[in-house]
Amino acid sequence: MKTNISPLLMAAALSAGSVVSVTFAASPGDAADVQARVDAAKATSGAFLQQLGSTMKREMQAGGPAAAMKVCREVAPRAANEFSLEKGWKVTRVGTRVRNPMLGTPDAWEQRVLLEFEQRAAQGEKFDDMTQVEVVEEPSGKSLRFMKAIGVAPQCVVCHGGADQIPDSVRAELDAMYPHDRAVNYRPGDLRGAVSIKQPLDD
Numbered sequence: 001m002k003t004n005i006s007p008l009l010m011a012a013a014l015s016a017g018s019v020v021s022v023t024f025a026a027s028p029g030d031a032a033d034v035q036a037r038v039d040a041a042k043a044t045s046g047a048f049l050q051q052l053g054s055t056m057k058r059e060m061q062a063g064g065p066a067a068a069m070k071v072c073r074e075v076a077p078r079a080a081n082e083f084s085l086e087k088g089w090k091v092t093r094v095g096t097r098v099r100n101p102m103l104g105t106p107d108a109w110e111q112r113v114l115l116e117f118e119q120r121a122a123q124g125e126k127f128d129d130m131t132q133v134e135v136v137e138e139p140s141g142k143s144l145r146f147m148k149a150i151g152v153a154p155q156c157v158v159c160h161g162g163a164d165q166i167p168d169s170v171r172a173e174l175d176a177m178y179p180h181d182r183a184v185n186y187r188p189g190d191l192r193g194a195v196s197i198k199q200p201l202d203d
């Protein structure tokens with residue numbers, strides 16, 4: 001069997017610095033298919049983040065942190081579900097430290113990529129266009145996995161910053177909803193997490 005992968009995927013696999021199982025049949029359509037899937041994942045993560053960013057800004061202006069809370073708490077998980085259903089993929093948001101362990105906890109692959117994102121940032125790369133693509137074989141089957149980094153913006157610290165940046169009313173609400181909240185003490189420019197997309201691939 002011949003290996004036939006797109007240059008982009010090869011670059012992503014090499015930058016991951018690990019052995020990635022990428023095996024496709026020799027038909028010329030396959031590389032194009034992978035590239036199309038990567039492009040589609042990029043478009044979806046871009047649309048997702050843009051939707052969150054603009055809704056967060058609007059709600060914050062209209063009603064402050066109390067109103068903006070529902071963007072991270074309701075709009076984000078709902079949009080992730082809608083994208084998942086529409087595309088037939090798994091679309092999620094994961095964190096380097098999580099507030100909602102049920103939804104935001106990265107799996108082993110995602111944890112590794114988050115660490116690599118931190119290392120890439122230390123070498124000067126910006127989170128704004130930082131992505132990773134790999135084809136992985138897991139017990140559940142083969143899939144194309146994609147992650148897009150999410151950096152911390154100044155407007156995030158009112159709920160994800162240090163104790164002196166989170167207003168008491170917000171802290172009280174967070175404490176009531178998230179007894180195991182670890183998504184604090186972030187500073188603007190830190191890595192907050194990633195959009196993670198998993199597309200099942202046929203054998």
Ligand code: HEC
Pocket residue numbers: 056064065066067068069070072073074077093094095097098099100101103104150151152153155156157158159160183192193194
């Ligand atoms: C008004 C409060 C508030 C603001 C502002 C806010 N968040 Fe959140 N964030 C939350 C809450 C609440 C959750 C938990 C959501 C849930 O229940 O799934 C959360 C969860 C997350 C998660 C999922 C991982 C986890 O910890 O559970 C990410 C990623 C995230 N926020 C990123 C951001 C980014 C980036 C910004 C700034 C653009 C931001 N948030 C601004 C309240 C906020």
